[in-house]
Amino acid sequence: MARNLKINLKYFNFINMNKKRFGIIASVYLVLTQDNKTLLLLRKNTGFEDGNYGLVAGHVEDNETLKEAMIREAKEEAGIDIKVDNLELRNVLNRHEVSNERVDFFFSVNKWEGEIINNEPEKCGGLEWFDMGVLPENVIGYIWQALEDVKNKRFYREIVVEK
Numbered sequence: 001m002a003r004n005l006k007i008n009l010k011y012f013n014f015i016n017m018n019k020k021r022f023g024i025i026a027s028v029y030l031v032l033t034q035d036n037k038t039l040l041l042l043r044k045n046t047g048f049e050d051g052n053y054g055l056v057a058g059h060v061e062d063n064e065t066l067k068e069a070m071i072r073e074a075k076e077e078a079g080i081d082i083k084v085d086n087l088e089l090r091n092v093l094n095r096h097e098v099s100n101e102r103v104d105f106f107f108s109v110n111k112w113e114g115e116i117i118n119n120e121p122e123k124c125g126g127l128e129w130f131d132m133g134v135l136p137e138n139v140i141g142y143i144w145q146a147l148e149d150v151k152n153k154r155f156y157r158e159i160v161v162e163k
Contacts, residue, residue: 042125
């Protein structure tokens, strides 16, 4: 039975409401696998890791859940439709970077609708399937680590990125 949660606001301290809070950048990544191969995306013209392989991915936008963001990015970048119930969270990666803090959520999906196409050719040099055991050398480092973690069923990792 669902309960309504009533919050008595008098118990909250509103003195520091204007205090700037610590912010985390949240991103979602799609680990698409088929016949022991993973779909990778070759980045170009983005200003971040251009010339290297990543995954279908993107930032979570305001008023968007993680799964909603993943569904949106899959459609925007690869032209496929995914149902929310088919998404499975497989890995969480907390990246401590010099200028910011990031939390990356890696989802897998077994079923999707539509043909995989490069919907963003201005930012993507191509989408290509690679054998899970023989990924190209130019996979972005933290993406490679997350794929290894997914393969080995490790759910969470923290890394420090030094530039």
